[in-house]
Every structure is written in structure tokens, then in C-alpha cells.
Amino acid sequence: MGFLDKLKSVKNMVTGGGAKISLEVDRSIAPGERVAVTVRCQVEGAAISATKVYVAVRGVETVNLVHRDSDTRGDRDRVHDTEVTFSKEFQIHGAVALPANSTHEWRGEVQLPSNVQPTYRGKHAKHEWEVLAAIDVAGNDPDSGWVDITVR
Numbered sequence: 001m002g003f004l005d006k007l008k009s010v011k012n013m014v015t016g017g018g019a020k021i022s023l024e025v026d027r028s029i030a031p032g033e034r035v036a037v038t039v040r041c042q043v044e045g046a047a048i049s050a051t052k053v054y055v056a057v058r059g060v061e062t063v064n065l066v067h068r069d070s071d072t073r074g075d076r077d078r079v080h081d082t083e084v085t086f087s088k089e090f091q092i093h094g095a096v097a098l099p100a101n102s103t104h105e106w107r108g109e110v111q112l113p114s115n116v117q118p119t120y121r122g123k124h125a126k127h128e129w130e131v132l133a134a135i136d137v138a139g140n141d142p143d144s145g146w147v148d149i150t151v152r
Helices: 003-015
Strands: 019-025 034-043 047-052 054-068 077-094 097-098 103-111 127-135 149-150
Touching: 003 127, 019 127, 019 149, 034 077, 034 127, 047 127, 054 103, 077 103
Parallel strands: none
Antiparallel strands: 019 034, 034 103, 047 097, 054 077, 054 127, 127 149
């Protein structure tokens, strides 16, 4: 491995580069049901050694409220808060060596508990769900980015 290859390897470790990850999942799911997921990986440049392939799911509640005091003209108090209400990783595949310039696909399932809060958008609050596929490598994991889903 030449000096430039080593620099690329370090850059990929820090940035999560070196692989493009995509996720295929139903965009509307019900709590308690098993949902099929497909993770695709396109390895670029150098080979990658991953400890696992996983899908992460999280629910996020956000409150954004502006209160106007009736006794003071123009006085407003803002309440903005975000809380992760659910977060879980689902392992789709174990350790794997991915050769340079190769394409891979893994299929698995995710299942949310039956008692999770569904997606909603109210006047002052919302609860949203998102899912992400990634491969676990040293440094920053290459991932698909968060994809919005609806939990009904």
C-alpha cells in the first residue's frame, strides 16, 4: 500500500467514506409487525473489514411552543425540546470482509415493540421516526443517512 493509499484509508476512516450504503424499507409500518429491510453496499477503492451490518431505528419527539404573555406587549417565551423516545440497532449480518470495488446486499428484518408512540404532527409537537443502514468499521461508519418512515 502506497502513501496515497494510506492517506485515503485514513480519510475514509474519519469521514465514513470508502463505501456507499443504501437502504430499502417500507416507509409505513405498524408497531409489532416484522418489516423486511435490504441493505446494499458499494465498496469503492480499498477493501473494508466490517464487524457488522446493521439498521438503526429511532423515534424523536419535538416540542416547539411559543407562549405570548398577555400582560407584556411583544414578550414571547419559546420552549423547544427534542427527546429520543426509542432507539435500537438491529444486526443484519455479522463480521464481513468486503473486497475493493465490490457490491454486496444483505436482507433482514426489524420489529418495533407494539407499544411505541406512532408518528404524529400536532400544532406544538411532533413525533417522527427514522431508520438508517450502516456497516460498522473502525472510525466513522459508512451509512445511508437517516430515512423518514411513518409508524401508524
